[in-house]
Amino acid sequence: MRYIENLESVNKKMIIDENGLKITQDAILLSEFIKKYFNTKYKNKEKKTILEIGAGQGIITLLLSKIEIFEKIFAVEIQKDIFEIFKKNIKINNLEEKITSINEDIKTIKGEYDFIFSNPPYKKINSGKLPENEAEQISKYEILLTLEELFYEIKRLLKNYGEFFVIVPDDRLNDVFRYIYANNMNILSIEINKYKKKIEFYNLDAIDFLKKIENKKMIYAHFTDIIRLALLYYYGGVWLDATVLLTDNIPQKYFEMEYFMFQRDDNLKDKKKWEDFDSVYFSWDKDMRIRVMNSVIFAKKNSKVIKTLLDLLLIFWKDNEKAPKYFFFQILYYELMKNYYKKYQCEIISDTYSHELMRVWYEKYKEKEFEKIKEKTSIHKLSFKWGTAEEEYENTYFRYLKKLYNI
Numbered sequence: 001m002r003y004i005e006n007l008e009s010v011n012k013k014m015i016i017d018e019n020g021l022k023i024t025q026d027a028i029l030l031s032e033f034i035k036k037y038f039n040t041k042y043k044n045k046e047k048k049t050i051l052e053i054g055a056g057q058g059i060i061t062l063l064l065s066k067i068e069i070f071e072k073i074f075a076v077e078i079q080k081d082i083f084e085i086f087k088k089n090i091k092i093n094n095l096e097e098k099i100t101s102i103n104e105d106i107k108t109i110k111g112e113y114d115f116i117f118s119n120p121p122y123k124k125i126n127s128g129k130l131p132e133n134e135a136e137q138i139s140k141y142e143i144l145l146t147l148e149e150l151f152y153e154i155k156r157l158l159k160n161y162g163e164f165f166v167i168v169p170d171d172r173l174n175d176v177f178r179y180i181y182a183n184n185m186n187i188l189s190i191e192i193n194k195y196k197k198k199i200e201f202y203n204l205d206a207i208d209f210l211k212k213i214e215n216k217k218m219i220y221a222h223f224t225d226i227i228r229l230a231l232l233y234y235y236g237g238v239w240l241d242a243t244v245l246l247t248d249n250i251p252q253k254y255f256e257m258e259y260f261m262f263q264r265d266d267n268l269k270d271k272k273k274w275e276d277f278d279s280v281y282f283s284w285d286k287d288m289r290i291r292v293m294n295s296v297i298f299a300k301k302n303s304k305v306i307k308t309l310l311d312l313l314l315i316f317w318k319d320n321e322k323a324p325k326y327f328f329f330q331i332l333y334y335e336l337m338k339n340y341y342k343k344y345q346c347e348i349i350s351d352t353y354s355h356e357l358m359r360v361w362y363e364k365y366k367e368k369e370f371e372k373i374k375e376k377t378s379i380h381k382l383s384f385k386w387g388t389a390e391e392e393y394e395n396t397y398f399r400y401l402k403k404l405y406n407i
Helices: 027-040 060-065 082-094 134-140 147-157 172-184 206-214 220-235 254-255 271-277 305-321 328-339 355-358 367-376 398-402
Strands: 001-008 012-018 048-053 070-076 099-102 115-119 156-164 237-240 244-246 298-299 379-381
Touching: 001 060, 012 060, 012 082, 027 060, 027 156, 048 147, 060 070, 060 305, 082 099, 082 134, 082 355, 134 206, 147 156, 147 172, 206 220, 220 237, 220 298, 220 305, 220 328, 271 355, 305 328, 355 367, 355 379
Parallel strands: 048 070, 048 115, 070 099, 115 156
Antiparallel strands: 001 012, 237 298, 244 379
16 A cells, blocks of 8 residues: 655655555655755865666655755665666656656666765665565665675765765764775764654643643543554553553464454444444444444554554644543544545454443353353453442352462
């Protein structure tokens, strides 16, 4: 699945493959460094030829395309699938005359260039677990191109007195210095960016949220809505509320989806049973907008749906002191899916499955019934809000599971 990302700073747009490469902070930092250099330090106005090594889907080249002295940018990308997206990004921005895309190994490229830039694969192969996505492996790890090979190719392709720009993490700086000097090149400028990965809360920081909570404007449930979305967007994985019980391993299929939450299934057969259990929460009325459970959320890193939900919440809390409804997250998700993101809807698996155990919690324990509940799902939403009187009942699911799981 692909979507369009608007690059507002340069009035360009970019096709992003959700299963492919993403726009990274490294790419943004490098492009900003290069733009600053040519806008403030470089005084020569002669037209120049530029080479990018490892263009990916074209983010850096697109961001630099407005620099006037760049007469021609030659951008090399070795991965065929990524290259095809890059070509489309050039076409939709009408940059065919300025940008030449090349689907080859940099080691086969000939010619000489005034400037070369690269956001290279700088991770060593043995430096951690490789991503499952092959395109991501090649773009981040020294699989097809090592840093040592990169600087050899830069030396080979750079004109005399030409200049190059690269971005690398500080743990590879010693290697970079060694490769530069080994190729008889010099370092003209270094910019060390000591940034910390942080969540941009639209000019709000944690203290603003805590003040809202302290002033009884914002409840903890709404604050944790932001926390869970932020963690999932930046890192990927699964969010489980503390009130979730797992009776078996989590199915792998949920981790393979771009995102997943249990939702209201309009095709459920025993709807009345659930309406009798909790008519406020479980309803299939056409006007019902509380149709998703956010106690359990699976998401891949940089998920578009998760990012949009996070953005909407942060924008809302920037200018508001209180949520209009307790189930504000659920209503927001419903409106987003119904009106804007239908094509991004995840697989619908009934949220009643994850509530089955809660429904019978204080009923008499029945082994066959329990097995049927577990067949539907291993993920069970419980609650900390029950009273203590029911806990004295004998032979209930509560008593059985308390003993079974030592809770």
